[in-house]
Amino acid sequence: MIPPIVMDLIKIKKLIISLSIFLAIVLAGLIGPIVYPVNPVVMTGPIEQPPSSKYPLGTDRWGRDVLAQLLHGIRNSLSIGLTAAAISLAIGVTIGVVSGFKGGITENSLMLLTDVVYALPSILLMMLIAAYLEERNPFLVSIVIGVTSWPWVARAVRSQILSLKTREFIDMSRMAGLGDLRIMFEDLLPNMASYIFMAFVLLMSGAMIAEAGLSMIGLGVTRGISLGIILYWAQLLEAVRRALWWWFIPPGVCLVALATSLLLLSTALDEYFSPRLRGE
């Protein structure tokens, strides 16, 4: 049987549209490289060819197939987005819950840490890392984005906890002898599940944009391909001025579509959940 919440959700247009766009691109990234098994990083044809039946999205300066790059790029950008979002979420939720729940010195020091990280852009960290590491794989980039983009989550989660904490049901559990950990996992976190999911969606969207941003200024992955890396080369070799549209428009559109579909998804979920969270 389909649970009623699913029935409710599929009635929301915004949600369906954003989810379809997102899933379509995800699907392209997942099965695309299998259906279109062209190596994206070796020369497979003449340079800077416009799209043709042989090269559906043309080739770049080194004669590499842009479609193959795009499909692999989506895959890597998604995996960077997912990994970075998971890291940010884990840090942000943990710090938010602990500081909101514990209060006192714990809260103050964790919030200080949050402010420090908030002020520290991922670009700075990446520049430091780039100075030491010649080679940067997607996982490293995910970590850098992940450990720098959690502060807003920590703050938002903390303020949610602060308001949940004053509800009497927390005291009922406390009086029943439930420890802090059980109260967190049984009473607090489940009440924030939808919120945390929305945060994850937003983090993922932000992380993919951040990856592109880092790549565009030459601080992205040095191994493998990503949407940001395709754009980086296109920009470096003045693809825009030279009207090599097939080189920069597809990755740009994919990136914007991925990020905005996730944003849209989170607003749709917000609209659905918020009235319910406020209590029917």
Added chain:
Amino acid sequence: MVILEVENLTKIYVVGLLRKKEILAVNNISFRVSEKEFISLVGESGSGKTTTARMILRLLKPTSGSIRFQGRDVWSLKKMEDLKWYWRQVHGIFQDPFASYNPLYRIDRVLNQVFNLIGDIGADRESLIREALKEVGLRPDEVLGRYPHELSGGQRQRIMVARCYLLKPRLILADEPVSMIDASTRAGVLNLFSRLRDEYGTSVIFITHDLGLAYYVSDRIMIMYRGEIVEEGSPEEVMENPQHPYTRKLREDVPLLYRKWSGF
């Protein structure tokens, strides 16, 4: 025998981030509660009743003062087993029966939680729960397995009373536990507190706005006004010979009905 001693209890809330403001919610109050005593704490909204109860329940740290239960300083209890012992003995019912339930769980949870304090007593939990629900005038089949939002305020309040009945603590702090229960059921629920007292020696601190109701049910009445206990005495003393102007004003608000019955 005195079971609870409250001495010079004070709570100051500090609110605001930049411009700190202090709210003196409870101001240096002292009182004692004896075994089997039914005390009413009466006062207007914002007088500090809930704050007092939450400090005694060891949920809100006092700014100063001490609370001793059976000779032990409540706020120096730290270990979970000591805390469980305390909440096993001293339990509460909160003012807001909506916020008292986690909306994600069936109401059974608050009843089952009691066994976390009692431990395994060998008896059949389900039948104990059913019995407790019947005691507060609920039909177990109608409420068990349901979510809080599916029940009325009065039903939720009675489930909270049932929780205390299951636990049979030495002291119950009941913050307006019957405010949403209709008059006819209310008598039965209040009676349950009396029965706990007679059968298990339970004391009750009953928090209410309603001096008339307090007059009926209590052994002693404490009047709270702006964070202080301004008057204390037997119901007769408080009703017939009020000392503090606020008590006099409160008495005037008691509906005629009560006064007729009690003959003044």
